[in-house]
Amino acid sequence: xxxxxxxxxxxxxxxxxxxxxxxxxxxxxxxxxxxxxxxxxxxxxxxxxxxxxxxxxxxxxxxxxxxxxxxxxxxxxxxxxxxxxxxxxxxxxxxxxxxxxxxxxxxxxxxxxxxxxxxxxxxxxxxxxxxxxxxxxxxxxxxxxxxxxxxxxxxxxxxxxxxxxxxxxxxxxxxxxxxxxxxxxxxxxxxxxxxxxxxxxxxxxxxxxxxxxxxxxxxxxxxxxxxxxxxxxxxxxxxxxxxxxxxxxxxxxxxxxxxxxxxxxxxxxxxxxxxxxxxxxxxxxxxxxxxxxxxxxxxxxxxxxxxxxxxxxxxxxxxxxxxxxxxxxxxxxxxxxxxxxxxxxxxxxxxxxxxxxxxxxxxxxxxxxxxxxxxxxxxxxxxxxxxxxxxxxxxxxxxxxxxxxxxxxxxxxxx
Numbered sequence: 001x002x003x004x005x006x007x008x009x010x011x012x013x014x015x016x017x018x019x020x021x022x023x024x025x026x027x028x029x030x031x032x033x034x035x036x037x038x039x040x041x042x043x044x045x046x047x048x049x050x051x052x053x054x055x056x057x058x059x060x061x062x063x064x065x066x067x068x069x070x071x072x073x074x075x076x077x078x079x080x081x082x083x084x085x086x087x088x089x090x091x092x093x094x095x096x097x098x099x100x101x102x103x104x105x106x107x108x109x110x111x112x113x114x115x116x117x118x119x120x121x122x123x124x125x126x127x128x129x130x131x132x133x134x135x136x137x138x139x140x141x142x143x144x145x146x147x148x149x150x151x152x153x154x155x156x157x158x159x160x161x162x163x164x165x166x167x168x169x170x171x172x173x174x175x176x177x178x179x180x181x182x183x184x185x186x187x188x189x190x191x192x193x194x195x196x197x198x199x200x201x202x203x204x205x206x207x208x209x210x211x212x213x214x215x216x217x218x219x220x221x222x223x224x225x226x227x228x229x230x231x232x233x234x235x236x237x238x239x240x241x242x243x244x245x246x247x248x249x250x251x252x253x254x255x256x257x258x259x260x261x262x263x264x265x266x267x268x269x270x271x272x273x274x275x276x277x278x279x280x281x282x283x284x285x286x287x288x289x290x291x292x293x294x295x296x297x298x299x300x301x302x303x304x305x306x307x308x309x310x311x312x313x314x315x316x317x318x319x320x321x322x323x324x325x326x327x328x329x330x331x332x333x334x335x336x337x338x339x340x341x342x343x344x345x346x347x348x349x350x351x352x353x354x355x356x357x358x359x360x361x362x363x364x365x366x367x368x369x370x371x372x373x374x375x376x377x378x379x380x381x382x383x384x385x386x387x388x389x390x391x392x393x394x395x396x397x398x399x400x401x402x403x404x405x406x407x408x409x410x411x412x413x414x415x
Contacts, residue, residue, distance in 0.1 A: 003064065005100050006096045007060055007063035009099045009100045010059075010063060011056045011059050011060040012056070012099055012103055012219075013099065015055070015220060016220065018055050018059075019220040020222055022055070022226075023222030025048070026048040026226055030045075030229065038233045038236035042233035045226055045230035045233060046206070046230060048226045049210060052217055052222075052223055053216070056217075103219065107215050107216055110214070110215035110218055111215050114212070114215060121166045121172075124166075124174055131154065131155065132175075135154055135156070135188075136153075138185075138189065138192070139192055139196075142189065142193060142245075143199070146196045146197070146200055146241075146245055148171075148199055150169075150199075152171050152199060153172040153173070154173050154175060155172060155175070156175050156176075156177050157174055158176070162259055163175050163191050163192065165198040165199055167204060168202070168204055168205050171204070173192065173196075173199075175188075175192075179191075187258060188255070190246055190252040190255040194238050194239060194242040196245075197239075197241035197242055198234075198238055200241070201237070201241075207234075210227055210230065214227055236284065239285060249286070250286065253286050256282050256285075260279070324395050324397050324404055325395075325396045325398070325399070326393075326395055327404060328357070328359040328395050328404055328405075329392060329393040330387065330390055330392055331363075331392060331393055332390065335391065338385075338387060338410065339382060340382070341378045341379065341382050343378060344412075349378070349379055350412050350413055351373075351374025351375045351376055351379055352410070352412070353370060353372065353380045353384075353409070353410050354371040354372035354407060354409050355370055355384050355387065355409075356369050356407050356408075357406055358403070358405045359395065359403065359404060359405070359406060361394050361401040361403050362394065362401070363391045363392045363393060363401075364391065368387070369384070374412060387408060387410065
């Protein structure tokens with residue numbers, strides 16, 4: 001378990017850029033499919049949510065699998081080692097444990113919220129006193145016409161303001177009592193047809209899985225944005241199905257406009273007729289029109305996608321570099337140490353200079369630079385030029401000499 005917490009911490013941190021990349025890709029796909037059927041856009045959104053879950057899950061598996069191995073499992077083209085387990089950072093064990101602790105607490109709160117919602121739905125299903133024989137008969141007839149083979153239960157409740165759908169094996173439609181007296185029967189039938197579309201497509205089960213992903217990845221805005229888009233497309237699909245069953249989209253649009261005047265709240269664990277953007281759904285039913293592409297809004301998304309791909313490309317390039325068994329080593333036996341500048345010696349200047357040297361496979365210095373000054377330019381240049389004349393023992397990779405860079409510190413001290 002000691003290795004699980006850091007691995008999970010790195011997984012959560014890396015999902016920040018992974019989720020951003022998935023969100024950008026989803027935005028581009030939705031833009032390309034802006035005039036396609038809602039089923040296609042819905043499939044893209046569901047695939048994006050699954051990718052949000054699968055990518056970090058794969059990364060966590062590889063981190064745990066590589067904890068006791070040589071690291072070969074990290075050399076994946078899709079999950080490079082530079083992104084999986086960066087070893088150039090300082091010890092962040094305490095920070096990773098804090099990240100995992102906060103994540104676990106928040107995810108647990110959201111899971112409890114889901115459980116309470118499911119208990120509320122189950123308690124509503126057991127309330128046999130909330131039945132309505134006439135409406136149940138109408139609903140059963142509509143379910144048969146819609147191709148729903150399973151019996152569909154109906155409950156009338158006072159504490160909701162919009163029809164809801166719940167249940168997997170034994171589906172149930174919850175209807176607010178206010179609609180029985182406040183809405184004409186033919187408009188209420190339109191809302192029931194919408195709910196039957198959710199039952200026919202098993203949307204309640206998909207919605208539960210969607211809520212689970214939201215609970216696990218609650219910290220990333222891209223997950224919530226994609227999830228909201230999925231819910232909107234799901235409502236569009238149900239609207240289209242209901243409109244076909246009714247034979248007149250205008251009736252469903254009128255029913256949705258009636259809901260707009262109610263003060264409602266959406267229960268996310270159930271499928272509701274008031275889901276998504278209500279006004280856009282009404283407009284879509286009454287006056288469907290092709291959507292134009294807003295390139296100004298797409299430019300930031302393209303920039304973000306390019307940045308993510310650039311970071312990922314650098315990580316892949318870093319991972320493909322040879323693993324060095326030994327860095328270049330200075331051989332002062334074949335060259336003298338840097339000479340102390342006369343002026344610096346007279347002024348009694350001291351300090352430590354850090355330099356970088358690019359050394360080829362034969363041990364010769366190709367390029368050199370000062371990384372951190374000693375505070376005295378004369379000492380910096382003397383150290384750099386003096387060591388650049390030396391021959392290094394070249395770096396080794398796979399037992400063979402290779403070109404590599406190395407950082408060297410040189411101390412100028414009068415003592």
